[in-house]
Amino acid sequence: MPEGPSILFLKNKLQRYKGKTVSEASGYGEMDKSQINNIKLLDIETYGKNLLFVFKDFFVGVHLGLFGSMLVNKRKKVNASFALHFASDEINFYVAKTKFYEGKPTDHFNFKTDILKPEFDEDFVLNELQNKHAEEMIGDVLMDQHLFAGVGNIIRIEALYHAKIHPESIVKAIPEKKLIFLLKMIVDYAEEFLNLLKTDGVKEAALIYGKKICPKDKTELIIEEMGKVKRKTYVCKKCQKLFT
DNA sequence: GGGAATGTTCACTA
DNA sequence: CTAGTGAACATTCC
Known part of the structure; x- marks a missing residue:
C-alpha cells in the first residue's frame, strides 16, 4: 500500500x-x-x-x-x-x-524534492525539470524518485489528469505555467491522498485511476504503458493535452 | 482461482 | 560498458 x-x-x-x-x-x-x-x-x-x-x-x-x-x-x-x-x-x-x-x-536525501514535506521546493524542482529533464516525457520524469520523491503511479496519473497534461508530453514543450500548475496539483493530490487513507477511500475517490471512462466527457480512457516506465497509465485524450 | 497491482533491485542478455 | 528485459519479493485484492 x-x-x-x-x-x-x-x-x-x-x-x-x-x-x-x-x-x-x-x-x-x-x-x-x-x-x-x-x-x-x-x-x-x-x-x-x-x-x-x-x-x-x-x-x-x-x-x-x-x-x-x-x-x-x-x-x-x-x-x-x-x-x-x-x-x-x-x-x-x-x-x-x-x-x-x-x-x-x-x-x-534532499528534502526539497519530497512532495509531502514543507521543504518541497517548487522552484528547485521546476528548474531541475527544465534543465536536466527537458527532453523526457513528463509521465516518466514524475516517477523519478530523485526529483519527485513520494510520487507513485496513482499520484502521477491523477495529477496529470488534474493538470490536463498528457503523460507523453515532452517537458520542454510544456508551458512553464502549466508545469507550475502540475507541481501544485501533485502536492495538493498527495495531501488529499493522505486524507483519503483515513477512510480507506483512495481508489473510490480517484478520478481516472482504475476507471474506464473519463468522468467529465464520458469518453473511454486510454489504458496502457507509455514512455519508458513500465507501468500502466490512464489518459483521457480529450481532457489531457499532448505537448510535443 | 488467476491476473494484476500504490515499487524497486538485481541478474542476465544483446 | 550500456541499455533493455524480466524475474523476484514469506502479498493482496478483486
Whole structure:
C-alpha cells in the first residue's frame, strides 16, 4: 500500500515511539542489526516512500516496495523481514527492504524534492525539470524518485489528469505555467491522498485511476504503458493535452 | 482461482 | 560498458 502519502500515514501512527528505547531489532532481512540494541529511537522520518528510523549516529530506511506492510503489536503468520522491539511493543514489517545509513537523513536525501514535506521546493524542482529533464516525457520524469520523491503511479496519473497534461508530453514543450500548475496539483493530490487513507477511500475517490471512462466527457480512457516506465497509465485524450 | 497491482533491485542478455 | 528485459519479493485484492 505504499506511495508517499501511505508512508507518511504510517509515520504518523508511530509518533508515540519517538524517544522510546529500542531493545532489539529482528527479522530475516540481511541488514546488520547489531547496532540496534538498547538504543533510543530519536526520531521517525520519511523521505518519499522511505520510512526512516533515526538513531544517534545512523538511521534505518524501510521500503515497502509493492507488497510490503506494517503491523504494530500484531503479527502475521509469516515472519517479519524487519521488526523493532520496545519494552512491551513491537513494530513489524513484512516484505520490506531495509537499508542502513550512516549519519543523518539530510546527509543522504534532499528534502526539497519530497512532495509531502514543507521543504518541497517548487522552484528547485521546476528548474531541475527544465534543465536536466527537458527532453523526457513528463509521465516518466514524475516517477523519478530523485526529483519527485513520494510520487507513485496513482499520484502521477491523477495529477496529470488534474493538470490536463498528457503523460507523453515532452517537458520542454510544456508551458512553464502549466508545469507550475502540475507541481501544485501533485502536492495538493498527495495531501488529499493522505486524507483519503483515513477512510480507506483512495481508489473510490480517484478520478481516472482504475476507471474506464473519463468522468467529465464520458469518453473511454486510454489504458496502457507509455514512455519508458513500465507501468500502466490512464489518459483521457480529450481532457489531457499532448505537448510535443 | 488467476491476473494484476500504490515499487524497486538485481541478474542476465544483446 | 550500456541499455533493455524480466524475474523476484514469506502479498493482496478483486
